[in-house]
Amino acid sequence: QKEVEQNSGPLSVPEGAIASLNCTYSDRGSQSFFWYRQYSGKSPELIMFIYSNGDKEDGRFTAQLNKASQYVSLLIRDSQPSDSATYLCAVKRDKIIFGKGTRLHILP
Amino acid sequence: DTGVSQDPRHKITKRGQNVTFRCDPISEHNRLYWYRQTLGQGPEFLTYFQNEAQLEKSRLLSDRFSAERPKGSFSTLEIQRTEQGDSAMYLCASSSQGAGTDTQYFGPGTRLTVL
Numbered sequence A: 001q002k003e004v005e006q007n008s009g010p011l012s013v014p015e016g017a018i019a020s021l022n023c024t025y026s027d028r029g030s031q032s033f034f035w036y037r038q039y040s041g042k043s044p045e046l047i048m049f050i051y052s053n054g055d056k057e058d059g060r061f062t063a064q065l066n067k068a069s070q071y072v073s074l075l076i077r078d079s080q081p082s083d084s085a086t087y088l089c090a091v092k093r094d095k096i097i098f099g100k101g102t103r104l105h106i107l108p
Numbered sequence B: 001d002t003g004v005s006q007d008p009r010h011k012i013t014k015r016g017q018n019v020t021f022r023c024d025p026i027s028e029h030n031r032l033y034w035y036r037q038t039l040g041q042g043p044e045f046l047t048y049f050q051n052e053a054q055l056e057k058s059r060l061l062s063d064r065f066s067a068e069r070p071k072g073s074f075s076t077l078e079i080q081r082t083e084q085g086d087s088a089m090y091l092c093a094s095s096s097q098g099a100g101t102d103t104q105y106f107g108p109g110t111r112l113t114v115l
Helices: none
Strands: A011-014 A019-025 A032-038 A045-050 A054-058 A061-066 A071-078 A085-092 A097-100 A104-108 B005-007 B011-012 B017-022 B031-037 B044-051 B054-058 B065-067 B075-079 B088-095 B110-115
Touching: A011 A019, A019 A032, A019 A085, A032 A061, A032 A071, A045 A054, A045 A061, A061 B065, A071 A085, A097 B044, B005 B088, B011 B017, B011 B088, B017 B088, B017 B110, B031 B075, B044 B065, B054 B065, B075 B088
Parallel strands: A011 A104, B011 B110
Antiparallel strands: A019 A071, A032 A045, A032 A085, A054 A061, A061 A071, A085 A097, A085 A104, B005 B017, B017 B075, B031 B044, B031 B088, B044 B054, B065 B075, B088 B110
């Protein structure tokens, strides 16, 4: 079982709709969870982090964490074409482990 | 711009040559990380420093790779006798130990092409 799993996509979402990105992890001792956005040819850019069960909102982004199910998700409301990118889920216990990322394509 | 800088941004070299990359972290950050990323993959951990001490090194890192952070500020990553399989984006990130979640901020990366 891979440590951090994400669907590689591409996930196509109409402009203005909600994009839902999912991530599962294998280490129950994981403590912190991160979402990064990466445009093609660029480095990862932190969107937000979460470490408590439940939801955390920041503007159009909401991170959701369920430690019992070992599941973390990112919702993007009112999706814009500029949201088209690869979204990396990262999980930390002793060190940060990244998933392979989900490619998101917002359809104009 | 996160405040983490890397130099050079691009490097093309011939197989067998040595290359060195530099990373300057955010000034107040005491932790510095090196990752490697290839197409379609997430960043892969290579090594990290807390201040000047190298605390962990990936077992995937061959003895051709070495990293230093001599004064606890900038860091260098050297690859000796480069191979075509070393072609990748090399990313540096920094964080502050006292920030709780150890949130890492990435530099722009150095793209290495080995011919």
